[in-house]
Amino acid sequence: MSPSVLRRGTVAAAVTTAMTGLVVAATLAPAGAAPNGPKPVEIQLLALNDFHGALEPPSGSGGRVQTGVNADGTAQNVDAGGVEYLSTQLQQLAAEQRKHNTITVAAGDLIGASPLLSAAFHDEPTIEALGLAGLDYASVGNHEFDEGSAELLRIQNGGCHPVDGCADGTPYEGADFQYLSANAFVTETGQPLLDPYAIHHVQGVKVGFIGMTLEGTGAIVSQQGVAGLEFLDEVETANRYAAELQAQGVETIVVLLHEGGRQTGPDAWDVDQCNGLTGPIVDIATGMSDAIDVVVSGHTHQAYNCRIDGKVVTSASSNGRLVTDIDLTVDKRTGDVIDDATRVDNVPVVRTVPADPAQTALIARYRTALGPIATRVVGRATTDIVRAPDAQGESPLGNLIADSQLADTRDEGAVAAFMNPGGVRADLAAGEITYEEAFTVQPFANNLVTLDLTGAQLDCVLEQQYARSGNPVVLQPSSTVNYVVDPAAPAGTPADPCSGARVNALAIDGVAVVPTQVYRVTVNNFLAGGGDGFTQLTNGTNAVTTSIDLDAFTAYLTANQPVSAPATDRIDPVA
Secondary structure, three states, rough: EEEOOOOOOOOOEEEEEEOOOOOEEEEOEEEEEEEEOOEEEEEEOOOOOOOOOOOOOOOOOEEEEEEEEOOOEEEEEEOOOHHHHHHHHHHHHOOOOOOOHHHHEEEOOOOOOOOOOHHOOHHHHHHHHHHHOOOEEEEEEEEHOOHHHHHHHHHHHOOOOOOHHHHHOOOOOOOOEEOOOEEEEEEEOOOOOOEEEEEEEEEEEEEEEEEEEEHHHHHHOOOOOOOEEEOOOHHHHHHHHHHHHHHHOEEEEEEEEEOOEEEOOOOOOOOOOOOOOOOHHHHHHHHOOOOOOOEEEOOOOOOEEEOOOOOEEEEOOOOOEEEEEEEEEEEOOOOOEOOOOOOOEEEEEOOOOOHHHHHHHHHHHHHHHHHHHHOOOOEEEEOOOOOOOOOOOOOHHHHHHHHHHHOHHHHHHHOEEEEEEOOOOOOOOOEEEEEHHHHOOOOOOOOEEEEEHHHHHHHHHHHOOOOOOOOOOEEEEEEEEEEEEEOOOOOOOOOOOOOOOOOOEEEOOOEEEEOOEOOOOOOOEEHHOOHOOOOOHHEEEEEEEEEEEEHHHHHHHHHOOOOOOOOOOEEEEOO
16 A cells, blocks of 8 residues: 555644555645646545534534544544534635635535434435535435435435425425435436436536445345345446546546545554555555546545555545545646645544534524424433443443333343444433433434344354454344353354354353244344344344334433443453
8 A cells, every 4th residue: 555645734744654654745846737738727625424414513522533642642632523613614725725626525424324403304404504515526325325215316306305394394405516326226227326427627627526335335224225226336336437437538537435444553543644544445446447536435434544556545534523625736638637746634623613604504493493302301321321342342322222122122022132333323421311312322213123033043143243354243232131252263154154153152131042942032123124234133033013213212211210331241252
Protein backbone atom coordinates (compact mmCIF):
# COMPACT_ATOMS: atom_id res chain seq x y z
CA MET A 1 0.00 0.00 0.00
CA SER A 2 1.39 3.40 -0.94
CA PRO A 3 1.60 6.45 1.32
CA SER A 4 -1.44 8.43 2.34
CA VAL A 5 -2.42 11.36 0.15
CA LEU A 6 -0.40 14.52 0.76
CA ARG A 7 -2.29 16.95 2.97
CA ARG A 8 -2.15 20.62 3.89
CA GLY A 9 -1.90 19.79 7.58
CA THR A 10 -5.37 20.37 9.04
CA VAL A 11 -4.95 17.47 11.45
CA ALA A 12 -1.37 16.45 10.76
CA ALA A 13 1.51 18.09 8.93
CA ALA A 14 3.06 15.05 7.31
CA VAL A 15 2.04 11.71 5.91
CA THR A 16 3.29 8.48 7.40
CA THR A 17 3.43 5.35 5.33
CA ALA A 18 1.94 2.50 7.38
CA MET A 19 4.22 -0.14 5.93
CA THR A 20 7.54 1.70 5.79
CA GLY A 21 7.31 4.54 8.28
CA LEU A 22 8.46 6.99 5.60
CA VAL A 23 7.50 10.60 6.36
CA VAL A 24 6.80 12.84 3.40
CA ALA A 25 6.40 16.58 3.95
CA ALA A 26 3.26 18.00 2.38
CA THR A 27 5.00 20.83 0.56
CA LEU A 28 4.72 19.97 -3.12
CA ALA A 29 3.50 22.82 -5.25
CA PRO A 30 0.54 22.08 -7.55
CA ALA A 31 1.67 20.86 -10.93
CA GLY A 32 0.53 22.80 -13.94
CA ALA A 33 0.23 22.50 -17.67
CA ALA A 34 2.90 23.52 -20.13
CA PRO A 35 3.53 27.28 -20.26
CA ASN A 36 1.66 27.69 -23.55
CA GLY A 37 -1.16 25.29 -22.69
CA PRO A 38 -4.44 25.97 -20.92
CA LYS A 39 -4.28 26.38 -17.17
CA PRO A 40 -5.31 23.30 -15.18
CA VAL A 41 -8.73 23.26 -13.54
CA GLU A 42 -8.90 23.17 -9.75
CA ILE A 43 -11.79 21.10 -8.36
CA GLN A 44 -12.73 20.68 -4.72
CA LEU A 45 -14.69 17.66 -3.50
CA LEU A 46 -16.24 17.88 -0.03
CA ALA A 47 -17.27 14.42 1.14
CA LEU A 48 -19.12 12.82 4.01
CA ASN A 49 -20.63 9.42 4.76
CA ASP A 50 -22.86 7.60 7.25
CA PHE A 51 -24.71 10.72 8.42
CA HIS A 52 -27.62 8.64 9.79
CA GLY A 53 -29.95 11.57 10.32
CA ALA A 54 -27.73 13.18 12.97
CA LEU A 55 -29.30 16.64 12.67
CA GLU A 56 -28.63 17.64 16.27
CA PRO A 57 -25.15 17.31 17.78
CA PRO A 58 -24.68 13.62 18.59
CA SER A 59 -23.77 12.70 22.15
CA GLY A 60 -21.22 10.30 23.61
CA SER A 61 -18.46 8.77 21.52
CA GLY A 62 -20.57 9.29 18.39
CA GLY A 63 -20.16 13.04 18.85
CA ARG A 64 -16.40 13.25 19.34
CA VAL A 65 -13.27 13.12 17.17
CA GLN A 66 -9.89 12.18 18.58
CA THR A 67 -7.22 14.70 17.69
CA GLY A 68 -4.27 13.49 19.75
CA VAL A 69 -2.97 11.58 22.78
CA ASN A 70 -2.13 13.08 26.17
CA ALA A 71 1.09 12.32 28.00
CA ASP A 72 -0.75 9.82 30.19
CA GLY A 73 -2.02 7.93 27.14
CA THR A 74 -5.59 9.24 27.30
CA ALA A 75 -7.28 10.57 24.18
CA GLN A 76 -7.52 14.22 23.23
CA ASN A 77 -10.99 14.74 21.78
CA VAL A 78 -13.07 17.54 20.33
CA ASP A 79 -16.86 17.62 20.23
CA ALA A 80 -17.96 17.33 16.63
CA GLY A 81 -21.08 17.00 14.49
CA GLY A 82 -24.53 18.53 14.19
CA VAL A 83 -25.92 19.71 10.88
CA GLU A 84 -25.86 23.39 11.93
CA TYR A 85 -22.07 23.18 12.22
CA LEU A 86 -21.62 20.78 9.31
CA SER A 87 -23.37 23.23 7.01
CA THR A 88 -21.16 26.09 8.20
CA GLN A 89 -18.03 23.96 7.82
CA LEU A 90 -18.97 23.08 4.25
CA GLN A 91 -19.53 26.74 3.44
CA GLN A 92 -16.19 27.77 4.94
CA LEU A 93 -14.25 25.06 3.13
CA ALA A 94 -15.92 25.92 -0.15
CA ALA A 95 -15.05 29.59 0.36
CA GLU A 96 -11.38 28.62 0.54
CA GLN A 97 -11.58 27.19 -2.99
CA ARG A 98 -10.54 30.17 -5.08
CA LYS A 99 -12.29 29.09 -8.28
CA HIS A 100 -15.56 28.13 -6.56
CA ASN A 101 -15.43 24.75 -8.26
CA THR A 102 -16.82 22.82 -5.29
CA ILE A 103 -18.83 19.60 -5.54
CA THR A 104 -20.27 18.11 -2.33
CA VAL A 105 -20.73 14.34 -2.24
CA ALA A 106 -21.61 11.52 0.15
CA ALA A 107 -21.05 7.77 0.36
CA GLY A 108 -24.33 6.40 1.66
CA ASP A 109 -26.31 5.82 4.86
CA LEU A 110 -27.39 9.42 5.01
CA ILE A 111 -30.71 8.17 6.36
CA GLY A 112 -31.83 5.14 8.34
CA ALA A 113 -30.88 4.24 11.92
CA SER A 114 -31.65 7.89 12.61
CA PRO A 115 -32.56 9.75 15.79
CA LEU A 116 -36.25 10.33 16.43
CA LEU A 117 -36.21 13.92 15.15
CA SER A 118 -35.50 12.61 11.65
CA ALA A 119 -36.96 9.11 11.79
CA ALA A 120 -40.39 10.25 13.00
CA PHE A 121 -40.79 12.00 9.63
CA HIS A 122 -39.32 9.16 7.54
CA ASP A 123 -36.00 11.04 7.33
CA GLU A 124 -37.45 13.87 5.28
CA PRO A 125 -35.80 16.41 7.64
CA THR A 126 -32.36 14.96 6.91
CA ILE A 127 -32.87 15.06 3.16
CA GLU A 128 -34.04 18.66 3.42
CA ALA A 129 -31.11 19.62 5.67
CA LEU A 130 -28.48 18.05 3.40
CA GLY A 131 -30.01 19.87 0.44
CA LEU A 132 -29.69 23.13 2.35
CA ALA A 133 -26.07 22.22 3.12
CA GLY A 134 -25.32 21.99 -0.61
CA LEU A 135 -25.04 18.25 -1.21
CA ASP A 136 -24.83 17.43 -4.93
CA TYR A 137 -24.46 13.63 -5.28
CA ALA A 138 -24.72 10.64 -2.96
CA SER A 139 -24.47 6.90 -3.28
CA VAL A 140 -27.05 4.75 -1.57
CA GLY A 141 -26.02 2.78 1.49
CA ASN A 142 -27.60 -0.30 2.97
CA HIS A 143 -29.75 1.83 5.30
CA GLU A 144 -31.27 3.70 2.38
CA PHE A 145 -33.15 0.43 1.79
CA ASP A 146 -34.51 0.05 5.33
CA GLU A 147 -38.04 0.94 4.21
CA GLY A 148 -37.76 -0.59 0.75
CA SER A 149 -36.99 0.56 -2.78
CA ALA A 150 -40.32 2.33 -3.31
CA GLU A 151 -39.65 4.50 -0.26
CA LEU A 152 -36.13 5.27 -1.50
CA LEU A 153 -37.58 6.44 -4.81
CA ARG A 154 -40.05 8.64 -2.89
CA ILE A 155 -37.19 10.10 -0.87
CA GLN A 156 -35.46 10.99 -4.14
CA ASN A 157 -38.46 12.22 -6.10
CA GLY A 158 -40.84 13.62 -3.47
CA GLY A 159 -44.44 13.10 -2.45
CA CYS A 160 -46.12 12.40 0.88
CA HIS A 161 -45.61 9.06 2.63
CA PRO A 162 -48.26 6.56 1.46
CA VAL A 163 -49.31 5.71 5.03
CA ASP A 164 -48.36 8.63 7.26
CA GLY A 165 -48.81 11.40 4.72
CA CYS A 166 -46.82 14.59 5.16
CA ALA A 167 -46.49 14.33 8.91
CA ASP A 168 -45.14 17.83 9.46
CA GLY A 169 -48.04 19.38 7.55
CA THR A 170 -46.01 20.57 4.56
CA PRO A 171 -45.46 18.94 1.15
CA TYR A 172 -42.31 16.89 0.70
CA GLU A 173 -40.53 18.04 -2.45
CA GLY A 174 -37.86 15.33 -2.67
CA ALA A 175 -34.09 15.53 -2.54
CA ASP A 176 -32.24 18.54 -3.92
CA PHE A 177 -29.30 16.22 -4.57
CA GLN A 178 -29.02 13.15 -6.78
CA TYR A 179 -28.80 9.64 -5.40
CA LEU A 180 -26.70 7.29 -7.57
CA SER A 181 -26.95 3.51 -7.48
CA ALA A 182 -24.91 1.61 -10.04
CA ASN A 183 -25.02 -1.88 -8.53
CA ALA A 184 -28.58 -2.12 -7.14
CA PHE A 185 -30.61 -3.67 -9.94
CA VAL A 186 -34.34 -4.33 -10.22
CA THR A 187 -34.55 -8.08 -10.68
CA GLU A 188 -37.65 -7.97 -12.90
CA THR A 189 -36.27 -5.46 -15.40
CA GLY A 190 -32.50 -5.89 -15.05
CA GLN A 191 -32.15 -2.12 -14.85
CA PRO A 192 -30.46 -0.04 -12.12
CA LEU A 193 -32.90 1.22 -9.51
CA LEU A 194 -31.46 4.74 -9.81
CA ASP A 195 -29.07 6.43 -12.19
CA PRO A 196 -25.72 4.62 -11.96
CA TYR A 197 -23.60 7.72 -12.53
CA ALA A 198 -23.65 11.44 -13.18
CA ILE A 199 -21.39 13.72 -15.19
CA HIS A 200 -20.60 17.11 -13.68
CA HIS A 201 -19.10 19.84 -15.91
CA VAL A 202 -16.49 22.14 -14.40
CA GLN A 203 -14.86 24.79 -16.63
CA GLY A 204 -14.75 22.51 -19.63
CA VAL A 205 -13.74 19.39 -17.64
CA LYS A 206 -16.07 16.46 -17.20
CA VAL A 207 -16.12 14.78 -13.76
CA GLY A 208 -17.88 11.43 -13.48
CA PHE A 209 -19.44 10.18 -10.25
CA ILE A 210 -20.38 6.49 -9.86
CA GLY A 211 -22.51 5.58 -6.81
CA MET A 212 -22.63 2.11 -5.23
CA THR A 213 -23.50 0.27 -2.06
CA LEU A 214 -21.82 -2.87 -0.82
CA GLU A 215 -22.59 -6.08 -2.67
CA GLY A 216 -23.64 -7.69 0.63
CA THR A 217 -26.52 -5.26 1.22
CA GLY A 218 -29.07 -8.03 0.75
CA ALA A 219 -27.69 -9.87 3.78
CA ILE A 220 -27.72 -6.94 6.19
CA VAL A 221 -31.10 -5.36 5.39
CA SER A 222 -34.48 -6.88 6.15
CA GLN A 223 -35.79 -9.00 3.32
CA GLN A 224 -38.76 -6.66 2.87
CA GLY A 225 -36.34 -3.79 2.33
CA VAL A 226 -34.48 -5.45 -0.53
CA ALA A 227 -37.37 -7.36 -2.07
CA GLY A 228 -37.15 -7.34 -5.87
CA LEU A 229 -33.53 -6.17 -5.94
CA GLU A 230 -30.13 -7.71 -6.49
CA PHE A 231 -26.75 -6.22 -5.70
CA LEU A 232 -23.78 -6.77 -7.99
CA ASP A 233 -20.04 -6.93 -7.41
CA GLU A 234 -18.47 -3.56 -6.58
CA VAL A 235 -15.31 -3.95 -8.67
CA GLU A 236 -17.01 -5.26 -11.80
CA THR A 237 -19.68 -2.58 -11.60
CA ALA A 238 -17.25 0.29 -11.06
CA ASN A 239 -15.04 -0.84 -13.92
CA ARG A 240 -18.00 -1.28 -16.25
CA TYR A 241 -19.25 2.26 -15.70
CA ALA A 242 -15.76 3.77 -15.64
CA ALA A 243 -15.27 2.43 -19.17
CA GLU A 244 -18.67 3.83 -20.14
CA LEU A 245 -17.70 7.23 -18.77
CA GLN A 246 -14.39 7.18 -20.61
CA ALA A 247 -16.24 6.45 -23.83
CA GLN A 248 -18.04 9.76 -23.23
CA GLY A 249 -14.78 11.65 -22.77
CA VAL A 250 -14.72 11.57 -18.96
CA GLU A 251 -11.23 11.04 -17.53
CA THR A 252 -11.73 12.34 -13.96
CA ILE A 253 -13.75 9.61 -12.24
CA VAL A 254 -14.90 9.43 -8.63
CA VAL A 255 -16.57 6.41 -7.01
CA LEU A 256 -18.91 7.01 -4.07
CA LEU A 257 -18.91 3.60 -2.41
CA HIS A 258 -20.75 2.49 0.70
CA GLU A 259 -18.16 -0.05 1.78
CA GLY A 260 -14.98 0.49 3.73
CA GLY A 261 -12.27 -0.61 6.11
CA ARG A 262 -10.46 0.49 9.23
CA GLN A 263 -7.00 1.46 10.39
CA THR A 264 -5.26 -1.11 12.60
CA GLY A 265 -1.67 0.07 12.93
CA PRO A 266 -0.01 2.46 15.39
CA ASP A 267 -1.91 5.73 15.80
CA ALA A 268 -4.98 4.20 14.17
CA TRP A 269 -7.01 6.95 15.82
CA ASP A 270 -5.49 9.53 13.45
CA VAL A 271 -8.25 10.50 11.05
CA ASP A 272 -5.74 11.75 8.49
CA GLN A 273 -3.58 8.63 8.25
CA CYS A 274 -3.63 5.21 6.61
CA ASN A 275 -2.22 2.97 9.33
CA GLY A 276 -2.54 -0.71 8.47
CA LEU A 277 -5.80 -0.33 6.59
CA THR A 278 -7.80 -3.56 6.46
CA GLY A 279 -11.24 -4.50 5.25
CA PRO A 280 -13.06 -4.99 1.95
CA ILE A 281 -12.11 -1.55 0.64
CA VAL A 282 -8.47 -2.60 0.17
CA ASP A 283 -9.19 -5.36 -2.36
CA ILE A 284 -11.99 -3.38 -3.95
CA ALA A 285 -9.84 -0.32 -4.58
CA THR A 286 -6.97 -2.47 -5.82
CA GLY A 287 -9.26 -4.26 -8.26
CA MET A 288 -10.79 -1.09 -9.64
CA SER A 289 -9.69 0.29 -12.99
CA ASP A 290 -6.78 2.72 -13.09
CA ALA A 291 -9.22 5.10 -14.76
CA ILE A 292 -10.77 5.71 -11.32
CA ASP A 293 -9.05 8.53 -9.44
CA VAL A 294 -10.91 8.81 -6.13
CA VAL A 295 -12.92 6.41 -3.96
CA VAL A 296 -15.01 8.08 -1.26
CA SER A 297 -15.98 5.20 1.03
CA GLY A 298 -18.05 4.55 4.15
CA HIS A 299 -20.09 1.90 5.99
CA THR A 300 -17.55 1.11 8.73
CA HIS A 301 -17.93 4.51 10.45
CA GLN A 302 -14.15 4.84 10.42
CA ALA A 303 -11.85 7.64 9.26
CA TYR A 304 -8.83 7.26 6.99
CA ASN A 305 -6.94 9.09 4.26
CA CYS A 306 -5.14 6.69 1.91
CA ARG A 307 -3.62 5.99 -1.44
CA ILE A 308 -4.36 2.49 -2.68
CA ASP A 309 -3.08 1.38 -6.07
CA GLY A 310 -2.72 5.00 -7.11
CA LYS A 311 -6.25 5.97 -6.05
CA VAL A 312 -7.26 8.42 -3.34
CA VAL A 313 -9.35 6.42 -0.83
CA THR A 314 -11.07 8.24 2.03
CA SER A 315 -13.68 7.88 4.74
CA ALA A 316 -15.06 10.57 7.08
CA SER A 317 -16.21 8.62 10.13
CA SER A 318 -19.97 9.04 10.79
CA ASN A 319 -22.70 11.36 12.13
CA GLY A 320 -21.29 14.35 10.25
CA ARG A 321 -18.25 14.58 12.55
CA LEU A 322 -15.77 14.99 9.68
CA VAL A 323 -15.71 16.43 6.20
CA THR A 324 -13.15 15.14 3.71
CA ASP A 325 -11.69 18.02 1.71
CA ILE A 326 -10.26 16.64 -1.57
CA ASP A 327 -8.53 19.14 -3.85
CA LEU A 328 -7.91 17.90 -7.39
CA THR A 329 -6.02 19.60 -10.20
CA VAL A 330 -7.10 18.46 -13.66
CA ASP A 331 -5.18 18.88 -16.91
CA LYS A 332 -7.71 20.66 -19.11
CA ARG A 333 -6.23 19.23 -22.31
CA THR A 334 -6.55 15.58 -21.30
CA GLY A 335 -9.14 15.67 -18.51
CA ASP A 336 -6.75 13.67 -16.30
CA VAL A 337 -6.09 14.34 -12.63
CA ILE A 338 -2.54 15.57 -11.95
CA ASP A 339 -1.71 13.18 -9.13
CA ASP A 340 1.16 15.12 -7.57
CA ALA A 341 -1.13 18.11 -7.00
CA THR A 342 -3.83 16.23 -5.07
CA ARG A 343 -4.39 17.37 -1.49
CA VAL A 344 -6.71 15.64 1.03
CA ASP A 345 -7.72 16.46 4.61
CA ASN A 346 -10.24 14.98 6.99
CA VAL A 347 -11.51 18.10 8.76
CA PRO A 348 -13.34 17.83 12.14
CA VAL A 349 -16.76 19.49 12.20
CA VAL A 350 -16.13 21.41 15.41
CA ARG A 351 -18.96 23.14 17.24
CA THR A 352 -17.04 26.38 17.76
CA VAL A 353 -18.01 27.69 14.33
CA PRO A 354 -21.27 29.66 14.01
CA ALA A 355 -24.42 27.60 13.62
CA ASP A 356 -26.08 27.91 10.21
CA PRO A 357 -29.34 29.79 10.95
CA ALA A 358 -31.21 27.99 8.16
CA GLN A 359 -30.41 24.64 9.77
CA THR A 360 -31.30 25.97 13.22
CA ALA A 361 -34.71 27.00 11.90
CA LEU A 362 -35.23 23.60 10.26
CA ILE A 363 -34.47 21.76 13.50
CA ALA A 364 -36.81 24.04 15.46
CA ARG A 365 -39.62 23.48 12.96
CA TYR A 366 -39.38 19.71 13.19
CA ARG A 367 -38.96 19.84 16.99
CA THR A 368 -42.29 21.64 17.18
CA ALA A 369 -43.94 19.13 14.85
CA LEU A 370 -42.56 16.24 16.91
CA GLY A 371 -44.34 17.44 20.03
CA PRO A 372 -44.04 16.14 23.60
CA ILE A 373 -43.65 12.42 22.85
CA ALA A 374 -39.87 12.80 22.63
CA THR A 375 -39.48 13.99 26.22
CA ARG A 376 -41.73 11.43 27.86
CA VAL A 377 -39.71 9.65 30.58
CA VAL A 378 -39.80 5.87 30.20
CA GLY A 379 -37.27 4.83 32.85
CA ARG A 380 -34.12 5.63 34.76
CA ALA A 381 -30.59 4.21 34.68
CA THR A 382 -28.29 4.05 37.69
CA THR A 383 -25.21 4.42 35.51
CA ASP A 384 -24.20 4.78 31.87
CA ILE A 385 -25.09 1.62 29.94
CA VAL A 386 -22.85 1.27 26.89
CA ARG A 387 -22.89 -0.75 23.70
CA ALA A 388 -19.11 -1.20 23.48
CA PRO A 389 -18.33 -4.95 23.49
CA ASP A 390 -15.87 -6.78 25.70
CA ALA A 391 -13.27 -9.23 24.41
CA GLN A 392 -15.95 -11.87 23.83
CA GLY A 393 -18.21 -9.46 21.92
CA GLU A 394 -20.75 -9.00 24.72
CA SER A 395 -22.00 -5.55 25.77
CA PRO A 396 -24.03 -4.32 28.76
CA LEU A 397 -26.60 -2.55 26.59
CA GLY A 398 -26.93 -5.49 24.21
CA ASN A 399 -27.58 -7.75 27.18
CA LEU A 400 -30.19 -5.35 28.57
CA ILE A 401 -32.06 -5.32 25.26
CA ALA A 402 -31.97 -9.11 25.04
CA ASP A 403 -33.40 -9.27 28.57
CA SER A 404 -36.22 -6.92 27.56
CA GLN A 405 -37.08 -9.07 24.56
CA LEU A 406 -37.14 -12.22 26.65
CA ALA A 407 -39.39 -10.57 29.24
CA ASP A 408 -41.80 -9.43 26.52
CA THR A 409 -42.13 -12.91 24.98
CA ARG A 410 -42.23 -15.12 28.06
CA ASP A 411 -45.95 -15.59 27.42
CA GLU A 412 -45.00 -17.06 24.02
CA GLY A 413 -42.91 -19.68 25.80
CA ALA A 414 -39.55 -18.03 25.17
CA VAL A 415 -36.63 -19.26 27.29
CA ALA A 416 -33.88 -17.26 25.59
CA ALA A 417 -33.46 -14.15 23.43
CA PHE A 418 -30.67 -12.83 21.23
CA MET A 419 -30.07 -9.31 19.88
CA ASN A 420 -27.91 -8.40 16.87
CA PRO A 421 -25.21 -5.90 17.89
CA GLY A 422 -25.68 -3.76 14.79
CA GLY A 423 -29.19 -2.94 15.98
CA VAL A 424 -27.89 -1.24 19.12
CA ARG A 425 -27.24 2.27 17.86
CA ALA A 426 -26.34 4.44 20.88
CA ASP A 427 -25.43 4.32 24.57
CA LEU A 428 -27.84 5.05 27.43
CA ALA A 429 -26.74 7.78 29.83
CA ALA A 430 -27.27 7.63 33.58
CA GLY A 431 -30.41 9.32 34.90
CA GLU A 432 -33.83 9.72 33.35
CA ILE A 433 -34.36 7.91 30.06
CA THR A 434 -36.70 9.62 27.62
CA TYR A 435 -38.61 7.97 24.82
CA GLU A 436 -36.35 9.75 22.35
CA GLU A 437 -33.22 8.33 24.01
CA ALA A 438 -34.69 4.82 23.96
CA PHE A 439 -35.62 5.30 20.30
CA THR A 440 -32.08 6.36 19.46
CA VAL A 441 -30.85 3.06 20.91
CA GLN A 442 -33.42 0.98 18.97
CA PRO A 443 -34.60 2.94 15.90
CA PHE A 444 -35.56 0.17 13.45
CA ALA A 445 -39.07 -0.78 14.62
CA ASN A 446 -38.38 -4.48 14.16
CA ASN A 447 -40.95 -7.00 15.34
CA LEU A 448 -40.02 -9.71 17.83
CA VAL A 449 -40.29 -13.27 16.54
CA THR A 450 -40.41 -16.27 18.86
CA LEU A 451 -39.67 -19.62 17.21
CA ASP A 452 -38.74 -23.22 17.90
CA LEU A 453 -35.12 -24.34 17.54
CA THR A 454 -33.62 -27.65 18.48
CA GLY A 455 -30.58 -27.55 20.72
CA ALA A 456 -28.46 -28.53 17.70
CA GLN A 457 -29.91 -25.69 15.62
CA LEU A 458 -29.30 -23.19 18.41
CA ASP A 459 -25.71 -24.34 18.71
CA CYS A 460 -25.32 -23.89 14.95
CA VAL A 461 -26.75 -20.36 15.16
CA LEU A 462 -24.04 -19.50 17.67
CA GLU A 463 -21.35 -21.15 15.57
CA GLN A 464 -22.47 -18.92 12.68
CA GLN A 465 -21.15 -15.99 14.69
CA TYR A 466 -17.63 -17.18 13.87
CA ALA A 467 -18.18 -18.88 10.49
CA ARG A 468 -17.63 -15.76 8.45
CA SER A 469 -14.81 -13.77 6.92
CA GLY A 470 -13.71 -10.75 8.93
CA ASN A 471 -14.75 -10.03 12.49
CA PRO A 472 -17.36 -12.20 14.22
CA VAL A 473 -20.86 -10.82 14.70
CA VAL A 474 -21.67 -11.84 18.26
CA LEU A 475 -25.33 -12.00 19.23
CA GLN A 476 -26.16 -10.42 22.58
CA PRO A 477 -27.71 -13.10 24.83
CA SER A 478 -30.41 -12.84 27.49
CA SER A 479 -29.54 -13.58 31.11
CA THR A 480 -30.81 -17.15 30.74
CA VAL A 481 -27.98 -18.06 28.31
CA ASN A 482 -24.41 -19.02 29.06
CA TYR A 483 -21.67 -20.60 26.98
CA VAL A 484 -17.89 -20.77 26.58
CA VAL A 485 -15.98 -19.68 23.48
CA ASP A 486 -12.71 -21.29 22.47
CA PRO A 487 -11.08 -19.07 19.82
CA ALA A 488 -8.48 -21.75 19.12
CA ALA A 489 -11.10 -24.34 18.16
CA PRO A 490 -12.05 -24.84 14.49
CA ALA A 491 -14.56 -22.38 13.07
CA GLY A 492 -17.29 -23.44 10.70
CA THR A 493 -17.53 -22.16 7.16
CA PRO A 494 -20.29 -20.08 5.58
CA ALA A 495 -21.35 -23.19 3.69
CA ASP A 496 -21.20 -25.42 6.77
CA PRO A 497 -21.39 -23.33 9.95
CA CYS A 498 -22.54 -26.28 12.03
CA SER A 499 -19.10 -27.89 11.63
CA GLY A 500 -17.59 -25.28 13.97
CA ALA A 501 -16.52 -26.18 17.48
CA ARG A 502 -15.95 -22.82 19.13
CA VAL A 503 -19.13 -22.77 21.22
CA ASN A 504 -19.02 -25.08 24.23
CA ALA A 505 -20.98 -25.75 27.42
CA LEU A 506 -24.11 -24.08 26.05
CA ALA A 507 -26.72 -23.84 28.80
CA ILE A 508 -30.13 -22.25 29.32
CA ASP A 509 -31.22 -21.46 32.86
CA GLY A 510 -28.13 -23.30 34.06
CA VAL A 511 -29.09 -26.56 32.35
CA ALA A 512 -27.03 -27.97 29.48
CA VAL A 513 -28.73 -27.64 26.11
CA VAL A 514 -29.75 -31.01 24.65
CA PRO A 515 -29.28 -31.30 20.86
CA THR A 516 -32.63 -33.01 20.28
CA GLN A 517 -34.70 -30.91 22.66
CA VAL A 518 -36.80 -27.99 21.37
CA TYR A 519 -36.35 -24.48 22.79
CA ARG A 520 -38.43 -21.34 22.22
CA VAL A 521 -36.08 -18.54 21.24
CA THR A 522 -36.81 -14.86 20.55
CA VAL A 523 -35.02 -12.71 17.96
CA ASN A 524 -36.12 -9.72 15.89
CA ASN A 525 -37.59 -10.17 12.43
CA PHE A 526 -34.34 -9.03 10.80
CA LEU A 527 -32.48 -11.97 12.34
CA ALA A 528 -35.40 -14.34 11.85
CA GLY A 529 -35.14 -13.64 8.12
CA GLY A 530 -31.46 -14.62 8.07
CA GLY A 531 -30.05 -11.11 8.52
CA ASP A 532 -26.35 -10.63 9.30
CA GLY A 533 -25.75 -14.09 7.83
CA PHE A 534 -27.68 -16.02 10.49
CA THR A 535 -29.40 -18.23 7.95
CA GLN A 536 -29.81 -21.06 10.45
CA LEU A 537 -32.58 -19.02 12.12
CA THR A 538 -34.70 -19.38 8.99
CA ASN A 539 -35.00 -23.08 9.86
CA GLY A 540 -36.93 -22.27 13.03
CA THR A 541 -40.54 -23.46 13.20
CA ASN A 542 -43.80 -22.36 14.86
CA ALA A 543 -42.80 -18.71 14.57
CA VAL A 544 -45.02 -16.13 16.26
CA THR A 545 -44.55 -12.41 15.57
CA THR A 546 -45.42 -10.07 18.42
CA SER A 547 -44.28 -6.69 19.75
CA ILE A 548 -42.16 -3.94 18.22
CA ASP A 549 -38.69 -4.18 19.77
CA LEU A 550 -38.78 -0.55 20.97
CA ASP A 551 -42.10 -1.13 22.73
CA ALA A 552 -40.63 -4.15 24.52
CA PHE A 553 -37.57 -2.12 25.47
CA THR A 554 -39.46 0.87 26.85
CA ALA A 555 -41.88 -1.39 28.75
CA TYR A 556 -38.92 -3.15 30.37
CA LEU A 557 -37.24 0.13 31.29
CA THR A 558 -40.46 1.35 32.93
CA ALA A 559 -41.18 -1.88 34.80
CA ASN A 560 -37.63 -2.30 36.11
CA GLN A 561 -36.54 1.23 36.89
CA PRO A 562 -33.98 2.08 37.85
CA VAL A 563 -32.05 -0.29 35.59
CA SER A 564 -28.37 -1.01 35.99
CA ALA A 565 -25.79 -2.16 33.47
CA PRO A 566 -25.95 -5.97 33.25
CA ALA A 567 -22.70 -7.82 33.76
CA THR A 568 -21.03 -9.17 30.64
CA ASP A 569 -20.70 -12.68 32.02
CA ARG A 570 -22.92 -14.64 29.68
CA ILE A 571 -20.21 -15.52 27.15
CA ASP A 572 -17.11 -16.84 28.88
CA PRO A 573 -13.59 -17.28 27.52
CA VAL A 574 -12.17 -20.77 27.62
CA ALA A 575 -10.34 -21.45 30.89
